[in-house]
Amino acid sequence: MSSTKQNQLSVILVSPNVSEQMGGEAIKALQIYLELQRQGIQVHQVTHDRVKRELDEKYPDMSVSYLKDTKLERFLNRMGPLGVFLNPIFLWKATRLAEKKLKEYPGAIIHFNSPVSPVLPYFRARGARVVIGPINGNIHYPPAFRTRESSSYRMRRWLHPILQFLHRHTITGKQHADALLVAGGERTYESLRMCGCRDEQLVDSIDSGVMDRLYANSRITHAGKNFRFFQNGRLVRHKGTDLVIKALTKTKNPIEFDIIGRGPALEGLKALTAELNLQNRVHFIEWIPDHSKVAETLRQYRAFVFPSLAEANGIVVQEAMVQGLPVIALNWGGPSLLVTPETGILIEPISEEHVVTELAKAMDLLAENGELAEEMSIAGRKRAIDDGYLWSGVIRNWTSVYDRISEIPEREPSLTQATTSV
Template structure:
């Protein structure tokens, strides 16, 4: 384990009465939605608490210190224990608890080193967002967990694609939560838990015996103020172009988005932006379906700002995700005024108001999904008035997710802890 040494982040700023130490396995623009959320939380919290510290895994070091140029970040290094856990298929699930244990111990040392006299310390484990993962908690300082979300599993028509481990997690989720309340190892509770998954997450936590008074509802992820300050995307005339972006893994539903083009009345075009293990399979699917003239694979933008700048070319975004607990890409699109087309499932189900700020398609079957998406794409493409109404509604919804508003809520909660 290594601890980075650093000077005060902003010596000229007034010393706050609170020191927050954030913990997340990944803090990155390149490692998926959870890593991006952790990075946004760090940046936004430092706007109000400049001396906020961050602990993450050593695999993030190059990006954090060089490309992102972030100070005040400490890194948990791999040891023979973590390497052994990674090589073990049976024990690999213990990697996150192992990281949590090492990170909390590091956070306690950092608190002693950096807290000023009279300063309150809060250790906030931002990720993972799972409500079931066992966590090590500090006995020396107050603990905040979350936003917790997770416990999303494939809709019934897709469960034949579940891995064995995913199927076991789904079937054992609630029984294991009920058992947790009787295990001494889990008697130590966090002082506050931020809940972002709505009722499904609350039910899971309460089944585990969590005190309902420690649960506080919040959004899973905020929206940067800079996005809401950009001009809203305007929709005029017919626009056949749509975008699907994110890490290309099966549960993101890229293949469903591609197959939906077979059922559109209009020659809808789809740009797929991203990298991942499903890229080869999706390219082959496009060839098989003869959609080479309507689907483009644009790899990934190294700078997130360039990705955002590209959205002006599109009429809407498509994310038929089967397992996303939230959907940062949906929030970003809505903040810019780009109507989303998603499944009525998981995180997007909590974000999109069907028929008002976007479309939600029932995940009843592959046919229902692909035909439903196709109909939504046709409507948006040929009806600029509809697209404009949804754009306005989406931007208005996104204002409630603005990071400064979220941070104000969290800051008040920290002080209560």
């Protein structure tokens, strides 16, 4: 893209949370803003008022419009299950505000980059060019593991086609968007088609980027034997961490497994470790105080083990590959779109017994074979760069989409569209 084109291009981003403190989607939204700005694009952010203090303190020059909660939103927030209506209400208000901002940023593209679920209702932004995504969802447990699903997962799986049918005929913002960035592969394509989206709207995308500074670190290298493996991230049931612990009872080698993170599954995992008498081989590292030292900490490991049963994306997989760590995962969901036979080992989720056995075999293989681990390390890092896993690459791909749709003539809404269409 030429510098002239960059100077002409403006983007209005919409995300409910933009923050370093509020978890994955909020951090991702912040990185999108910052990287677009770094690449010379004029950016304005629409977000919720709850992040104002943090952004004012850390990013005082950021161009932002804030939305405050209404009385209805405050009521819904106190009512537990009714909180599901908060995202649609935010999106409605944010769409209207973004439309108004077009007067300040004529010709700007409105990009709804969060929330990411394909079943969320998006509303039409009248007279605007619109990008939505990356959209990533329609992920459920493998059939052999459905008994592990919580009641909320089962309910979502059951409601999914019903909601998409309703959206097809009511709230049509996704159908009228100029581009839908799709990060979930065919399962997300299928979901979007259910609600009336067309194939020509759908653009393959990476769900999230990896900080460029991780690539600036030297690659983790492998030689000889190494019996140390790890998993990091929030400890929740669908991550399948218990499967790795069980696999340690089947390994030929004295494999050690470090679990870095906290979450609701932590106490259950500790209990399982004690039950299997694996306290000397499973280590719980709940927190690394200095975040800048995480990358250095990971140099001691042979591979990243991540048998998640319902992982829509896989940012932790991307981070492992960028750093030069082979990945052991299930051939299911987001990781299956990232890991290849050259960069790691994918296990078919046929049954719990099969997964546990194959996890043990995979860890034994990589623990003993430093040459294979090194080959996967090199290939994984190369794939991460070639496929644009870094934030700089992700945003460059998105700007090519912006360029394409910016050539579409601006659409003036008809009276019918303005009064009846959502």
